[in-house]
Amino acid sequence: MQSAFHHLTWKEAAAAIGAGAVMILPIGSTEAHGPHLPLATDVIISEEMARRAAVQLQARGITALVLPPIAYSVTDFSADFAGTISIRKETATALVRDICISLYKQGARLVVISNSHLEPEHVASINGAIAEVQQATGRAVAFPDKRRRRWAARLTEEFRRGDCHAGAYETSLVLAARPELVREDVRRRLERVPISIAEKIRDGARTFNEAGGSEAYFGSPAEATRDEGEATYAALAEMLVTSVIEALEGVKA
Ligand SMILES: [Zn+2]
Numbered sequence: 001m002q003s004a005f006h007h008l009t010w011k012e013a014a015a016a017i018g019a020g021a022v023m024i025l026p027i028g029s030t031e032a033h034g035p036h037l038p039l040a041t042d043v044i045i046s047e048e049m050a051r052r053a054a055v056q057l058q059a060r061g062i063t064a065l066v067l068p069p070i071a072y073s074v075t076d077f078s079a080d081f082a083g084t085i086s087i088r089k090e091t092a093t094a095l096v097r098d099i100c101i102s103l104y105k106q107g108a109r110l111v112v113i114s115n116s117h118l119e120p121e122h123v124a125s126i127n128g129a130i131a132e133v134q135q136a137t138g139r140a141v142a143f144p145d146k147r148r149r150r151w152a153a154r155l156t157e158e159f160r161r162g163d164c165h166a167g168a169y170e171t172s173l174v175l176a177a178r179p180e181l182v183r184e185d186v187r188r189r190l191e192r193v194p195i196s197i198a199e200k201i202r203d204g205a206r207t208f209n210e211a212g213g214s215e216a217y218f219g220s221p222a223e224a225t226r227d228e229g230e231a232t233y234a235a236l237a238e239m240l241v242t243s244v245i246e247a248l249e250g251v252k253a
Helices: 010-020 041-059 089-105 122-136 158-163 168-177 197-202 226-252
Strands: 021-028 062-064 110-113
Touching: 021 041, 021 089, 021 226, 041 110, 041 168, 041 226, 089 110, 089 122, 110 122, 110 226, 122 168, 158 168, 168 226
Parallel strands: 021 062, 021 110
Antiparallel strands: none
């Protein structure tokens, strides 16, 4: 099945849009993810969950296409580390807004965001974009935020504790999608960093270093497994599918 929007020709894109295809926009970051994961970790995760959701939507008779991913976002927490590329919040908002408006102007049925970068200002940049799209077009963008209890309940304990940057949660997801990109010899020797970034943020930390993550990871990468990654993708794809179905029903209602 062809699910990559950008692999279509313009005539095929016109046909897909006309036939009511749902557009999934993966959003990640270019950001330090410990000494064992690539900078593209969040892009890999967002694209993979989008791809799996597209397959499931297709099986339910809903055509879904995965857009080219956004690989840059607000990543100030890891700005101390080499390789991290952070953009301003207004740039991030404008980019997401403009992409959605462009698709809606062409008659797209629904845009849904597949996001795996969870820095609060980044999530705020997406919510800001969604509000601007609504204002400009009257159209809604679906955005399931996996930090919300409804979705987080299906994710791993480490994720829910909040020590979820480059720990077992994200490492398992990269192991399941792109195992060749995980530095296994490094990963296996990493000590657990039992710190909840979510709590540290509430206490005022503004960088991973301030939160105690001097190697740009938290949690327990050594405990990551491909099986955990597969189980988590199942939950993340279902989150996107449910969100699309609810949004389409909302459009009809
Ligand atoms: Zn990440």
